[in-house]
Amino acid sequence: MKSVLIIYTGGTIGMKEDPADGTLKPFDFSQIKEEVPELNKFDVRIDSFTFDPLIDSSDVEPSLWVELARLIQDKYEEYDGFVILHGTDTMAYSASTLSFMLEGLSKPVVFTGSQLPIGMPRTDGKENLISAVEIASAKDEKGHAHVPEVSIYFDSLLLRGNRSTKYSAEAFNAFASPNCPPLAEAGINIRYNADLIRKPAGWDAPLRVQTHLDTRVSILKVHPGITPMVARHFLCAPEIRACIIETYGSGNALSKEWFLDILRDADSMGKILLNVTQCKSGTVNMDLYATGASLKHAGVLSGADITTEAALGKLFCLMGRSDDNTWVKTMLEKDLCGEISK
Ligand code: ASP
Numbered sequence: 180m181k182s183v184l185i186i187y188t189g190g191t192i193g194m195k196e197d198p199a200d201g202t203l204k205p206f207d208f209s210q211i212k213e214e215v216p217e218l219n220k221f222d223v224r225i226d227s228f229t230f231d232p233l234i235d236s237s238d239v240e241p242s243l244w245v246e247l248a249r250l251i252q253d254k255y256e257e258y259d260g261f262v263i264l265h266g267t268d269t270m271a272y273s274a275s276t277l278s279f280m281l282e283g284l285s286k287p288v289v290f291t292g293s294q295l296p297i298g299m300p301r302t303d304g305k306e307n308l309i310s311a312v313e314i315a316s317a318k319d320e321k322g323h324a325h326v327p328e329v330s331i332y333f334d335s336l337l338l339r340g341n342r343s344t345k346y347s348a349e350a351f352n353a354f355a356s357p358n359c360p361p362l363a364e365a366g367i368n369i370r371y372n373a374d375l376i377r378k379p380a381g382w383d384a385p386l387r388v389q390t391h392l393d394t395r396v397s398i399l400k401v402h403p404g405i406t407p408m409v410a411r412h413f414l415c416a417p418e419i420r421a422c423i424i425e426t427y428g429s430g431n432a433l434s435k436e437w438f439l440d441i442l443r444d445a446d447s448m449g450k451i452l453l454n455v456t457q458c459k460s461g462t463v464n465m466d467l468y469a470t471g472a473s474l475k476h477a478g479v480l481s482g483a484d485i486t487t488e489a490a491l492g493k494l495f496c497l498m499g500r501s502d503d504n505t506w507v508k509t510m511l512e513k514d515l516c517g518e519i520s521k
Contacts, residue, residue: 181316182224184258185211185308186250188243189233190266192291192308195298203296205233208264214297217309223316226258236266236292239273241495245390247273248280251288252388260287260315260324262308267292267345267353270331274340276492278329278516282387285379287315287324290340291332294351303351307332310365317369325371326362327379328517337363341489341518344459357460358484358520377517393498395420396491400457401432410438414445414452420498421451421507423490424479430454430463431470439477446478451504453511455482455490462520480511482519489518 187193187208194203195214208229212218218225228250234243251261265273274290281288291311293304311332317325329340334352342356363371399413399422414422422445426432445452454463454474462484465471475481482490493515497507514521 180222180224181259181318182226182257183260183262183312183315184254185225185227185262185264185312186247187227187229187233187264188236188247188266189230190236190264190292191296192264192293192304193233194296196296206298215305215308217305218312221312221316223312225312234266236269236273239266239269241276241392241394244273244276244280245392247277248388248390251281252386255286255386258286259318260289262311262315263288263290264308265290265292267294271340271343271345271354271486271488272491274329274331274343275486275489275518276392276495278341278489278518279492279496280389281329282389283379283381283384284329284386285324285327285382285384287317287326288329288340289315289326289332289337290330294349294353303334307334310335310369314363314369317371323378323382326376328362328377330362335365336361337365339517341492341516342486344486344488346459355459358462358486359517389496389500391499392495393420394495395498396423396494397421398423398425398487398491400425401427405433405438407437407441410441411444414441414450415448419450420504421453421494423453423455423482423487423494424474425457425487426454426463426471426474427457429461429467429471430456430465430474430481431468432474434470434473439473442474442477442479449504451494451498451507451511452479453482453490453494454479455485455487480508482511485519493518
């Protein structure tokens, strides 16, 4: 019998209205099959693990990612797949970072959540949970997982975790991965996009988990009216090792000499500077406009079509692995687990 571990970290999906006062409270996930009896129809053993305390995902810290990665490692041999129930607000950050932390993954790790609590009549939580469990346990004729990746399942689409971003605060289709097609689509059947889904180098290779994260990263969103003081703080502060610069369009920013001077200073201080576009879709191309080219000459690296969420997780993991910024820069430009188009 196949087996799936549901890991409940918190978020809207696990809430239920308390009839006493009408407020939303987390329900006991060990009774998940009573809440979602449809799960009994699968020929899958389903166990659950509940985090204590449960958190709104706005409170997620890297320590939660370390706990999640260790839990998956501990239970790796026992289960065919993992479903992580998580608040939607930072789900894309968590899924992105986990994709870099879990090396050699050969089993599905599917994040899901919902916009409406599972106990509400129109909830999207039930369908999201049921399909996530189905995907986490799905195998091909050779007995290999269909999707041995970290992914997000939401509103009929399975998206690559490190390509996803929260797109809507309200709609059921809360997530999108504009630079990468869905890994699967759920209709009458679940259709897997087999050509796109990444396979591990070895199906039986052990999972390696990276738990040391270096979080000395700032995110600077360039905007009209940005001041030298703000830019210098984000780029050159001593406590910063890397800065993700969210630029306009295809990787452009102001061409003022003071801004380029600050970038050059940051570069000569050894900071890692990564250019990520503010646009939801498309890629950084610093050769297109003079304003982009001057960033490149000042030492800024192209993040290509990476999301900010994935850039952050990638930097945390790479910097956690090595103190050598030259190595980190080389690795940043490589596609490590499907996070950039090559
Ligand atoms: N604030 C909630 C959270 O991210 C929203 C949600 O679950 O959708 O935990």
